[in-house]
Amino acid sequence: MTDHLPNLGRENEMLAAMGHSSMDDLFVELPDNVRCKEPLALPEAQSEEEILADARRLLGSNIDLGSTVNFLGSGLYRNFVPSSVFQLITRGEFLTSYTPYQPEVSQGMLQAMWEFQSLITELVGLPIANLSVYDGSTAAAEAITCAVRVHARKAEQKNTVYISELIPPDRLSVIQNYTQGSELIIKSMKHDENGHIPLEEWEKASGSCAVYVEQPNPLGIMDQSLFSAKEILGNHTAFIVGIQPVSLGVFEPPGNYGADIVVGEGQPLGSPVTYGGPIYGIFACTQPYLRQMPGRIVGRTIDVDGKEAYCLTLSTREQHIRRHRATSNLCTNETLIAMMGAMHMALLGPEGIETLGLRNLASRQLLQDGISKLSDVELPYGDSQHFNEFVIELPYPAQECLDYLEKFGIIGGLNLSRWYPEWDHRLLISTSDQTSKSDIKILLNHLSKWLTSKSGVVA
Amino acid sequence: MSRLFDHDGAPGSGYAQPSPLIEREDIEVTDTFKRKVMPNWPRISEPEMVRHYTWLSKRNFGIDTGFYPLGSCTMKHNPRVNEVIAQLPGIADIHPLQPDHQIQGLLYIYHEMQDMLAICAGMDAVTLQPVAGAQGEFTAIRCIQEYFRNKGELQRNKVIVPDSAHGTNPASAAMAGFEIIEIPSLEDGRIDLDALRSVVDENTAAMMITNPNTLGLFEIDIAEASEIVHEVGGQMYYDGANFNAILGRTSPGLMGFDAVHYNLHKTFSQPHGGGGPGSGPIGVKSHLAPFLPGPVAARRPLSGEDNPTPANDEFWYYWHQPEFSIGKVQQWHGNAGAVIRCWAYYRRYGKDLKLMSEHAVMNANYLRHRIQEEAKIAGLSDYIVDGAPAEVVKHEFTLSMGKLKEDKGVGAMDVAKGLLDMGYMAPTVYFPLVVPECMMIEPTETESKATLDEFAKKFIQVLALDPETLHEAPITTPVRRVDEVHAARNLWLRHDGVDR
Incomplete structure (x- = not known):
């Protein structure tokens, strides 16, 4: 019911005060040919309790990951987020505020975002971070366009960027949409049999405007070649690294091995998976990219009394000032979700992020060891260092395996043919801090039963 | 002042996690990849963290805090x-x-x-x-x-x-x-x-x-x-x-x-x-x-x-x-x-949904009318200048503070800051650019008649303040006028342990 209209029933009084006799008077200027002739073809209004009941029935029809034995990740991971985070972000002062255009009454959010920037810069090893973009994919896209603006003039390979061939097609599609306006040439970087980028690929990319690679890569593999990449690429090629933030609890941050821009999907820190949104994109960079970076950034300053204060700064890059010459069209972003990330990072602390990283590593290692003992299953990149996911190759179609496992309440991972059509016998299996020993046992047990049943059929 | 990075508790003082599924020394991490220096993050316990963010929330203004007439942004009530x-x-x-x-x-x-x-x-x-x-x-x-x-x-x-x-x-x-x-x-x-x-x-x-x-x-x-x-x-x-x-x-x-x-x-x-x-x-x-x-x-x-x-x-x-x-x-x-x-x-x-829009439009017109009325009573009608002349507006309206600026040296931003002292979020200012000293006001359908009446009064009270007071405003907020130029000239974008 329309119970959020405080002036319901007082319309006549208010209209009369203005000298009007009906609501129609307020729409008098609408030309006849644009007026709705029929009422909106929508159902009756519902009460809160009816809506809640419908929501429970409809959303209850979805299979939530918590009710399964889950090994699906592939970019979004369900780490545990402490309860206080959810309690705090629903405080109305945060939840129902907007972009802090009036800093005097927005110090809370501004300071929280400045602290978020600080946490991110420490995590990734770079001096500058903004207060989030939409998600990991748009962060990558914005990083590329930012890098091109910086290097367009001096780059030898004009208007050219290189991207790892392993990038999931949906992420690549976002990048293509964001970059097609500037007619960028996107070239692909190949990988060797260990999932690493060989030296000659880096050499090929040298002199382009930017290189975008991920560490761990989309198959969960860590690649040592990134450590010497910046040296090969040189000063006029932006080295952009996409990260999984939790991995930086155990692995060296890209800022320490020459990355110019670090982007990533922030979701594994602070946010539930939520069907892929709202989540938040991490964007951090070095000094030369600062004035070309997209999005909002908070600076610490003082008020007229010299008191510590915070405000949005470097706004002259942004659309509301620069209009079509802005660095990005970004306006509404993902502040509240970034704040969840900040709260989670704060509660973890330096030791906690390490433990979280180790828990992800350990559950992956335990599962990978178990799978390596199954006959007929290959680990095509088994010799490489992984973070929390890895590829397995099955003797039979991966989809059949997933269908079988689903009967036992197991989501076995991602059928990799969804990303790379020829890989229809491969699964990408992901773990998180929520993967338990019993989950691993259950998966190994049913995987082995499926293999037996299949080989039985073949025999 | 509560600052996240001032918290330096004992290692592991934050959220206590279960142990990894295998012994730490058995977890395989190639040496070259191993992180050498952990991020310089604060160490904060849950009680302290809850208090920090609650403190921050008290220094932030949302729709739940009060009237938020930020034009173009449609700041309506968010049902829980x-x-x-x-x-x-x-x-x-x-x-x-x-x-x-x-x-x-x-x-x-x-x-x-x-x-x-x-x-x-x-x-x-x-x-x-x-x-x-x-x-x-x-x-x-x-x-x-x-x-x-x-x-x-x-x-x-x-x-x-x-x-x-x-x-x-x-x-x-x-x-x-x-x-x-x-x-x-x-x-x-x-x-x-x-x-x-x-x-x-x-x-x-x-x-x-x-x-x-x-x-x-x-x-x-x-x-x-x-x-x-x-x-x-x-x-x-x-x-x-x-x-x-x-x-x-x-x-x-x-x-x-x-x-x-x-x-x-x-x-x-x-x-x-x-x-x-x-x-x-x-x-x-x-x-x-x-x-x-x-x-x-x-x-x-x-x-x-x-x-x-x-x-x-x-x-x-x-x-x-x-x-x-x-x-x-x-x-x-x-x-x-x-x-x-x-x-x-x-x-x-x-x-x-039609009713929702009608109330949004009614509230905007009503507020505009009430501001005009209050201005008349206070003898300040000269300063209530429509951003554009109109019989009726839709969900929002603009006022130009151009004349106020000319006569008294008080601009849209000064009025905005004065409204903060009255306990309101300020309207959108300086947009659209085509209106000099623009204030863009959008009340939305979820504000009561009483709130609109009160805001109209307070708005005119602010206009009536002497210019010195308004140039000093706000004085009741957690911080006073923030130096944005200082922020841009002395970029301080993260906690880095250096005091500037």
Whole structure:
């Protein structure tokens, strides 16, 4: 019911005060040919309790990951987020505020975002971070366009960027949409049999405007070649690294091995998976990219009394000032979700992020060891260092395996043919801090039963 | 002062996690990859962390705190049941790579939302993928671009925007690679048809415009503007930022638009969250539908082979890829959590969404009237100057503080700061740029008559203050006027242990 209209029933009084006799008077200027002739073809209004009941029935029809034995990740991971985070972000002062255009009454959010920037810069090893973009994919896209603006003039390979061939097609599609306006040439970087980028690929990319690679890569593999990449690429090629933030609890941050821009999907820190949104994109960079970076950034300053204060700064890059010459069209972003990330990072602390990283590593290692003992299953990149996911190759179609496992309440991972059509016998299996020993046992047990049943059929 | 980085508790003083599944020394990490120095993060316990963020929240102003008349942003009440729903595991804990049969309820809601938004805007097809209004603009402009490429009209490289348009309009079109043609508005802020006629040609791809416009006025010539653009083969794009004013009364479809974005965080009450998340679906007419980013939710009658869930009425729901889709603008399916909240919000009104818009418009007109009345009583009518003359406004209105500035040296920003001292969020200031010393006021439908009456009084009280007081304002806020120039000149963008 329309119970959020405080002036319901007082319309006549208010209209009369203005000298009007009906609501129609307020729409008098609408030309006849644009007026709705029929009422909106929508159902009756519902009460809160009816809506809640419908929501429970409809959303209850979805299979939530918590009710399964889950090994699906592939970019979004369900780490545990402490309860206080959810309690705090629903405080109305945060939840129902907007972009802090009036800093005097927005110090809370501004300071929280400045602290978020600080946490991110420490995590990734770079001096500058903004207060989030939409998600990991748009962060990558914005990083590329930012890098091109910086290097367009001096780059030898004009208007050219290189991207790892392993990038999931949906992420690549976002990048293509964001970059097609500037007619960028996107070239692909190949990988060797260990999932690493060989030296000659880096050499090929040298002199382009930017290189975008991920560490761990989309198959969960860590690649040592990134450590010497910046040296090969040189000063006029932006080295952009996409990260999984939790991995930086155990692995060296890209800022320490020459990355110019670090982007990533922030979701594994602070946010539930939520069907892929709202989540938040991490964007951090070095000094030369600062004035070309997209999005909002908070600076610490003082008020007229010299008191510590915070405000949005470097706004002259942004659309509301620069209009079509802005660095990005970004306006509404993902502040509240970034704040969840900040709260989670704060509660973890330096030791906690390490433990979280180790828990992800350990559950992956335990599962990978178990799978390596199954006959007929290959680990095509088994010799490489992984973070929390890895590829397995099955003797039979991966989809059949997933269908079988689903009967036992197991989501076995991602059928990799969804990303790379020829890989229809491969699964990408992901773990998180929520993967338990019993989950691993259950998966190994049913995987082995499926293999037996299949080989039985073949025999 | 509470600062996160001042907390330096004992190692591990924060959230206590279970141990890794295998002994730490048995976890294999190649030495070269091992992180040498841990991030210099604070160490804070839960009680301290809760207190820190609660302290911060007390230094932040939201709709829940008080009246928030920030023009163009539609800061309406955010019903709390929507938050409860968004935390249900059936949305918070589902993954976009799950197969369709595991997410029938999600698809049902997406499909219902697509339908509802299409109906409200008079469009034929909708995608919920864009995650913010600006991304919706960009997405729609991309669809229009591909539509022309598909037709072989490659020369269409110009997008027209009025000078009063939101900054995101030209920024989004420029991102897609278009040249921007800005046309001046008429004295009263409305679209200048002659100026439009003079710039359209066979290179026109689209015109982007919002209606009601950024002055809160309905563009009465909109149908003619559409005709002018259509005559040269261009497309009409509706910026839905001001959609809250017109539901059930008129629609972009009736006005002749081909594409529209919706700001779900404005019209449909996704909480603004201090800057986001939002959600910016787009709707299009059928000729643009094949180009929408995919996939979109679709349905077909149930067949015998389906395993229906409680979400399946007579239909089976699935993701469908449009034929000439531009691809993705966000890697997954948009801000699903926002879509769910807005679904709950729309269900609260159903066909009475028209009533919502009527109350938004009534409140805006009432507040404008009451401010004028209070000004008359105080003898300050000279300083209540309409941003553009109008009998009635729609969901928002503009006032120019130009005369106040001239006479007393008090500008829109001073008035804004004075309002902060009165316990209000300030209106939008200095936008649209076409109004000198502009204040843009949007009360929304969820403010009571008493709140509007009180604000009108206080607004005039602020105007009556002496200039010195207003230049000093605010004095009651957590900090006083913040030095933004200092911030830009002495960039201090993170905690780095250096005191400046």
